[in-house]
Amino acid sequence: MEYDTKQKKEVMDELKKSPVALSASQIACNMKSTGASTVYRILTQAVSDGTVSMSVRGRTRYYSYLGGCHHLHATCMQCGAFIHLDDEISNDISNLLEKNGLAVSPESVISCLCPQCRGKK
Ligand SMILES: [Zn+2]
Numbered sequence: 001m002e003y004d005t006k007q008k009k010e011v012m013d014e015l016k017k018s019p020v021a022l023s024a025s026q027i028a029c030n031m032k033s034t035g036a037s038t039v040y041r042i043l044t045q046a047v048s049d050g051t052v053s054m055s056v057r058g059r060t061r062y063y064s065y066l067g068g069c070h071h072l073h074a075t076c077m078q079c080g081a082f083i084h085l086d087d088e089i090s091n092d093i094s095n096l097l098e099k100n101g102l103a104v105s106p107e108s109v110i111s112c113l114c115p116q117c118r119g120k121k
């Protein structure tokens with residue numbers, strides 16, 4: 001699949017500077033010259049090569065930049081905060097799932113409620 005390298009870099013930059021997971025349309029809003037369909041195409045490619053993780057909230061897909069992370073990640077179902085888990089916690093979770101025959105990778109994103117959103121309840 002071909003895409004403009006400069007556009008891809010801009011999409012990745014938007015994800016890198018955001019503390020929360022972003023949807024394709026949110027990214028497109030921040031990028032003046034690039035349409036949502038192009039952003040979506042770039043994101044889909046980045047998910048398949050493991051650069052970006054995808055999580056679903058409601059009916060919308062949200063994306064986060066992974067870079068070279070080797071630990072697991074969590075995303076808040078309410079505010080979309082993207083959390084990098086400690087290596088130690090990641091290993092514990094991986095080992096527990098492994099006992100059930102399940103394999104996880106950095107692209108596996110755990111849906112949860114962050115401390116702030118839990119506090120609001
Ligand atoms: Zn939250």
Ligand SMILES: [Zn+2]
Nearest residue numbers: 069071073084
């Ligand atoms: Zn990470």
